[in-house]
Amino acid sequence: xxxxxxxxxxxxxxxxxxxxxxxxxxxxxxxxxxxxxxxxxxxxxxxxxxxxxxxxxxxxxxxxxxxxxxxxxxxxxxxxxxxxxxxxxxxxxxxxxxxxxxxxxxxxxxxxxxxxxxxxxxxxxxxxxxxxxxxxxxxxxxxxxxxxxxxxxxxxxxxxxxxxxxxxxxxxxxxxxxxxxxxxxxxxxxxxxxxxxxxxxxxxxxxxxxxxx
Numbered sequence: 001x002x003x004x005x006x007x008x009x010x011x012x013x014x015x016x017x018x019x020x021x022x023x024x025x026x027x028x029x030x031x032x033x034x035x036x037x038x039x040x041x042x043x044x045x046x047x048x049x050x051x052x053x054x055x056x057x058x059x060x061x062x063x064x065x066x067x068x069x070x071x072x073x074x075x076x077x078x079x080x081x082x083x084x085x086x087x088x089x090x091x092x093x094x095x096x097x098x099x100x101x102x103x104x105x106x107x108x109x110x111x112x113x114x115x116x117x118x119x120x121x122x123x124x125x126x127x128x129x130x131x132x133x134x135x136x137x138x139x140x141x142x143x144x145x146x147x148x149x150x151x152x153x154x155x156x157x158x159x160x161x162x163x164x165x166x167x168x169x170x171x172x173x174x175x176x177x178x179x180x181x182x183x184x185x186x187x188x189x190x191x192x193x194x195x196x197x198x199x200x201x202x203x204x205x206x207x208x209x210x211x212x213x
Contacts (some may be wrong), residue, residue, distance in 0.1 A: 007149045008161040010168040012045055017157075017174075019044040027070060034156060034178060034185035035066055041178070045171035047206060055199040057189045065188050156181060172207040176189070176200060 006014050014174040019040035024032045025028075049059060157201040160169040160179040178185055179196045186196060 034183040038185040048171045176203045
Protein backbone atom coordinates (compact mmCIF):
# COMPACT_ATOMS: atom_id res chain seq x y z
CA UNK A 1 0.00 0.00 0.00
CA UNK A 2 1.32 3.42 -0.96
CA UNK A 3 1.44 5.31 2.35
CA UNK A 4 1.85 8.66 0.57
CA UNK A 5 -1.79 8.36 -0.48
CA UNK A 6 -2.94 8.51 3.13
CA UNK A 7 -1.03 11.46 4.56
CA UNK A 8 -4.30 13.34 5.11
CA UNK A 9 -5.68 10.64 7.44
CA UNK A 10 -5.07 10.35 11.16
CA UNK A 11 -3.62 7.22 12.74
CA UNK A 12 -7.02 5.66 13.44
CA UNK A 13 -8.25 6.21 9.89
CA UNK A 14 -5.01 4.78 8.51
CA UNK A 15 -5.61 1.62 10.56
CA UNK A 16 -9.11 1.39 9.09
CA UNK A 17 -7.75 1.65 5.55
CA UNK A 18 -5.09 -0.95 6.27
CA UNK A 19 -7.79 -3.22 7.70
CA UNK A 20 -9.84 -2.73 4.52
CA UNK A 21 -6.86 -4.01 2.51
CA UNK A 22 -6.62 -6.97 4.89
CA UNK A 23 -10.34 -7.72 4.50
CA UNK A 24 -10.00 -7.69 0.71
CA UNK A 25 -6.96 -9.96 0.84
CA UNK A 26 -8.69 -12.32 3.25
CA UNK A 27 -11.70 -12.55 0.94
CA UNK A 28 -9.41 -13.35 -2.01
CA UNK A 29 -10.44 -10.19 -3.87
CA UNK A 30 -8.17 -8.33 -6.28
CA UNK A 31 -9.32 -4.87 -5.20
CA UNK A 32 -10.50 -2.97 -2.14
CA UNK A 33 -14.17 -2.01 -2.39
CA UNK A 34 -16.49 0.04 -0.23
CA UNK A 35 -17.73 -3.17 1.41
CA UNK A 36 -14.23 -3.84 2.73
CA UNK A 37 -14.05 -0.29 4.08
CA UNK A 38 -17.39 -0.79 5.82
CA UNK A 39 -16.18 -4.01 7.44
CA UNK A 40 -13.03 -2.25 8.63
CA UNK A 41 -15.05 0.62 10.10
CA UNK A 42 -17.24 -1.90 11.92
CA UNK A 43 -14.33 -3.85 13.40
CA UNK A 44 -11.21 -1.71 13.84
CA UNK A 45 -12.31 1.68 15.14
CA UNK A 46 -14.37 1.61 18.37
CA UNK A 47 -16.24 4.86 17.62
CA UNK A 48 -17.44 3.93 14.15
CA UNK A 49 -18.09 0.37 15.30
CA UNK A 50 -20.34 1.76 18.05
CA UNK A 51 -22.16 4.08 15.64
CA UNK A 52 -22.81 1.23 13.21
CA UNK A 53 -23.89 -1.21 15.92
CA UNK A 54 -26.29 1.31 17.47
CA UNK A 55 -27.79 1.92 14.02
CA UNK A 56 -28.37 -1.81 13.54
CA UNK A 57 -25.25 -2.67 11.54
CA UNK A 58 -22.98 -4.61 13.85
CA UNK A 59 -19.77 -6.15 12.53
CA UNK A 60 -21.23 -9.65 12.81
CA UNK A 61 -24.37 -8.70 10.87
CA UNK A 62 -22.40 -6.90 8.16
CA UNK A 63 -20.03 -9.84 7.77
CA UNK A 64 -22.99 -12.25 7.57
CA UNK A 65 -24.63 -10.30 4.75
CA UNK A 66 -21.38 -9.91 2.85
CA UNK A 67 -20.41 -13.56 3.29
CA UNK A 68 -23.69 -14.62 1.73
CA UNK A 69 -23.26 -12.23 -1.21
CA UNK A 70 -19.64 -13.14 -1.81
CA UNK A 71 -20.46 -16.83 -1.64
CA UNK A 72 -23.10 -16.43 -4.33
CA UNK A 73 -20.73 -14.44 -6.54
CA UNK A 74 -17.70 -16.69 -6.05
CA UNK A 75 -16.18 -18.04 -9.24
CA UNK A 76 -16.22 -21.76 -9.87
CA UNK A 77 -12.68 -21.75 -11.27
CA UNK A 78 -10.15 -22.95 -8.66
CA UNK A 79 -7.23 -20.61 -8.10
CA UNK A 80 -3.56 -21.49 -8.54
CA UNK A 81 -2.95 -22.16 -4.85
CA UNK A 82 -5.92 -24.51 -4.55
CA UNK A 83 -4.85 -26.51 -7.60
CA UNK A 84 -1.25 -26.87 -6.42
CA UNK A 85 -2.41 -27.71 -2.89
CA UNK A 86 -4.09 -30.84 -4.26
CA UNK A 87 -0.61 -31.95 -5.35
CA UNK A 88 0.90 -31.23 -1.96
CA UNK A 89 2.58 -28.00 -3.07
CA UNK A 90 2.41 -25.16 -0.55
CA UNK A 91 2.65 -22.12 -2.79
CA UNK A 92 3.07 -19.70 0.11
CA UNK A 93 6.05 -21.68 1.39
CA UNK A 94 7.61 -21.82 -2.08
CA UNK A 95 7.20 -18.04 -2.35
CA UNK A 96 8.69 -17.50 1.12
CA UNK A 97 11.77 -19.61 0.36
CA UNK A 98 12.32 -17.93 -2.99
CA UNK A 99 12.13 -14.48 -1.42
CA UNK A 100 14.43 -15.52 1.42
CA UNK A 101 17.02 -16.71 -1.10
CA UNK A 102 16.73 -14.14 -3.89
CA UNK A 103 15.14 -11.10 -2.23
CA UNK A 104 11.63 -9.79 -1.61
CA UNK A 105 11.07 -8.53 -5.17
CA UNK A 106 12.94 -11.28 -7.02
CA UNK A 107 9.88 -13.44 -7.71
CA UNK A 108 7.85 -10.50 -9.00
CA UNK A 109 10.70 -9.33 -11.27
CA UNK A 110 11.16 -12.83 -12.66
CA UNK A 111 7.44 -13.19 -13.29
CA UNK A 112 7.38 -9.90 -15.18
CA UNK A 113 10.21 -11.08 -17.44
CA UNK A 114 8.21 -14.13 -18.58
CA UNK A 115 4.72 -12.56 -18.61
CA UNK A 116 2.51 -12.68 -21.69
CA UNK A 117 1.41 -9.43 -23.37
CA UNK A 118 -1.86 -8.27 -21.75
CA UNK A 119 -4.97 -8.37 -23.95
CA UNK A 120 -6.53 -5.10 -25.04
CA UNK A 121 -9.49 -4.08 -22.92
CA UNK A 122 -12.64 -2.41 -24.28
CA UNK A 123 -13.16 1.26 -23.48
CA UNK A 124 -16.18 0.62 -21.26
CA UNK A 125 -14.10 -1.71 -19.11
CA UNK A 126 -11.33 0.86 -18.70
CA UNK A 127 -13.67 3.53 -17.42
CA UNK A 128 -15.81 1.31 -15.19
CA UNK A 129 -16.41 2.59 -11.66
CA UNK A 130 -16.58 -0.92 -10.25
CA UNK A 131 -13.22 -2.20 -11.46
CA UNK A 132 -9.63 -1.24 -10.64
CA UNK A 133 -8.07 1.29 -12.97
CA UNK A 134 -6.01 -0.40 -15.72
CA UNK A 135 -2.47 -1.09 -14.66
CA UNK A 136 0.35 -3.46 -15.44
CA UNK A 137 -0.08 -6.48 -13.22
CA UNK A 138 1.97 -9.54 -12.53
CA UNK A 139 -0.28 -12.59 -12.89
CA UNK A 140 2.17 -15.17 -11.58
CA UNK A 141 0.77 -17.11 -8.59
CA UNK A 142 4.24 -17.06 -7.04
CA UNK A 143 4.19 -13.27 -6.88
CA UNK A 144 0.98 -13.14 -4.86
CA UNK A 145 -2.03 -10.93 -5.51
CA UNK A 146 -1.49 -7.16 -5.58
CA UNK A 147 -4.45 -5.14 -4.36
CA UNK A 148 -5.84 -1.97 -5.88
CA UNK A 149 -8.38 0.63 -4.82
CA UNK A 150 -11.35 0.82 -7.16
CA UNK A 151 -12.25 4.36 -8.29
CA UNK A 152 -15.25 4.41 -5.97
CA UNK A 153 -13.03 3.93 -2.94
CA UNK A 154 -10.57 6.56 -4.14
CA UNK A 155 -13.43 9.03 -4.42
CA UNK A 156 -14.68 8.01 -0.98
CA UNK A 157 -11.25 8.75 0.48
CA UNK A 158 -11.18 12.10 -1.32
CA UNK A 159 -14.58 13.03 0.14
CA UNK A 160 -13.45 12.09 3.62
CA UNK A 161 -10.32 14.24 3.28
CA UNK A 162 -12.33 17.16 1.91
CA UNK A 163 -14.82 16.93 4.77
CA UNK A 164 -12.06 16.96 7.36
CA UNK A 165 -10.17 20.01 6.08
CA UNK A 166 -8.10 21.65 7.40
CA UNK A 167 -7.53 18.76 9.80
CA UNK A 168 -6.80 15.10 9.19
CA UNK A 169 -9.60 12.74 8.22
CA UNK A 170 -10.75 10.38 10.96
CA UNK A 171 -12.69 7.10 10.80
CA UNK A 172 -15.80 9.20 11.39
CA UNK A 173 -15.11 11.16 8.23
CA UNK A 174 -14.71 7.87 6.35
CA UNK A 175 -18.03 6.57 7.67
CA UNK A 176 -19.82 9.83 6.87
CA UNK A 177 -18.41 9.84 3.33
CA UNK A 178 -19.54 6.25 2.89
CA UNK A 179 -23.13 6.54 4.14
CA UNK A 180 -23.77 9.78 2.24
CA UNK A 181 -22.19 8.61 -1.01
CA UNK A 182 -24.73 6.10 -2.36
CA UNK A 183 -22.08 3.39 -2.21
CA UNK A 184 -22.60 -0.36 -2.78
CA UNK A 185 -21.78 -0.86 0.91
CA UNK A 186 -24.89 1.18 1.75
CA UNK A 187 -26.98 -1.63 0.27
CA UNK A 188 -25.64 -3.90 3.00
CA UNK A 189 -26.67 -1.42 5.71
CA UNK A 190 -30.07 -0.93 4.12
CA UNK A 191 -30.57 -4.70 4.05
CA UNK A 192 -30.00 -4.66 7.81
CA UNK A 193 -32.61 -1.95 8.28
CA UNK A 194 -30.14 0.84 9.00
CA UNK A 195 -31.50 4.37 8.56
CA UNK A 196 -28.65 5.95 6.58
CA UNK A 197 -29.81 9.53 7.21
CA UNK A 198 -29.97 8.93 10.96
CA UNK A 199 -26.55 7.27 10.89
CA UNK A 200 -25.12 10.23 8.98
CA UNK A 201 -26.51 12.66 11.58
CA UNK A 202 -25.14 10.59 14.45
CA UNK A 203 -21.74 10.39 12.74
CA UNK A 204 -21.67 14.15 12.13
CA UNK A 205 -22.47 14.75 15.79
CA UNK A 206 -19.66 12.42 16.88
CA UNK A 207 -17.20 14.21 14.58
CA UNK A 208 -18.14 17.58 16.09
CA UNK A 209 -17.50 16.24 19.60
CA UNK A 210 -14.02 15.03 18.67
CA UNK A 211 -11.07 17.43 19.01
CA UNK A 212 -9.80 18.64 15.65
CA UNK A 213 -6.21 17.98 14.59
